[in-house]
Amino acid sequence: MTDKPKIPAIDLKQLQFYYQSGGWQLNLPGLTLHCGQHLFVRGVSGSGKTTLLNLLCGITRPVSGELYVNGQPLHQLSSSARDSLRAKHIGVVFQQLNLIPYLSVLDNTLLSSHFAGQNKTDSVNRAKTLLQRLGLQQDLWHKPATNLSVGQQQRVAIARALLPKPTLLIADEPTSALDSDNRDAFMRVMLAEADANGCTVIFVSHDQSLTQYFHYQLDMQQLATGVQPC
Template identity: 70%
Template sequence: MTDKPIFPAIELKNVVFYYQPAGWQMSLPELILQPGQHLFIKGASGSGKTTLLNLLAGIIAPRQGEIMLGGTPFSRLSPGKRDTLRARNIGVVFQQLNLISYLSVLDNVLLSAHFAGCNNAESRQRALLLLQRLGLGADLAEQQAAALSVGQQQRVAIARALLTKPALLIADEPTSALDADNRDSFMQVLLEQANACGTTVIFVSHDAGLRQYFALQLDMQNLAQGVQPCC
């Protein structure tokens, strides 16, 4: 019996992106992350962090080069097929959380299953389990998201992003509005739950102090250097 090949969670080769008319350009020779690895991307405003995230999530395609997601040529797919693969394999935690305030906590979490085409009894059970692990019991599951504290809303966002056990989790500046105590608590919960799912994490922030939580880093000011160990 042949073992199933294990592909990198995400792989970029000779990726180039630029906006027309010609001006700003980003060039990334290589980025390879194995399943379960955690990467911290640092860079100032305007350094291209959002563009890189959009490339990784398949929202835009590179002008040159290739992006592979779990062995699939992600960047070669049609926009519709990229949308489908993204919904099933990529979770995102946004800076603004993007919860729907009038929906219940549970329904907010189940949105990711809906878009992935797997909103069923099993998804509901996993959503409730995730919420419980994140300290949000059944008594909160039916409350509107607007009724929760900011810290509780962050945990809902984590549960939503991890519900489908995505191969890749992208976190876009989710701690920028938090004080030090809440920031550290958020990081611990996020990475703990990602580890439980075996999910690869790409975390973007201008806060260099968050590097302590990561083994790998990528500096937007020196992309040619590629992925490096965190100090």
């Protein structure tokens, strides 16, 4: 399942972050996830979920501590190096409105491989396969993204996130706009595709019932206790 077993997908030590304006701060003593291990991050809004995601994606840099994604020291890299690392190794899925409205489904999917600098023809072929596996049939590929239902849009977002074969898939409450049937279908298809690609999923939600899908969980209110198995 994993083609790079030695290097952890994510490895962080004594991660600390706070804003210059002061007040609130984020402390995370340690977290190590190997490829294919999925983490559920739980927390109410304001608990620092978004900050944690920004740190993991390399959008913001930690104030202190060490953060490795796929063995690369994110805390030391320049912002453009972090951007290209994100393009190649990290896929992101938002809560909703993941797609650029004026691009077709296929072009939305291809965005990630474009930024990762991957071969266009290969990417198109892979994108088509991925979309098909995610239940998005050929007749939808050239439609504008806005014509799709929310559930379909979220699946396109998964396809885009997985297209450059990332090490890490970060999902920020991707199911919050879905009803329970759609939500369960979405969780299954997302995790199945992640597993097929040997990809680690970090999933943020306040929906306790979703913990059943994950190997580990992290409670934002009790960061000191660290990662717990589910």
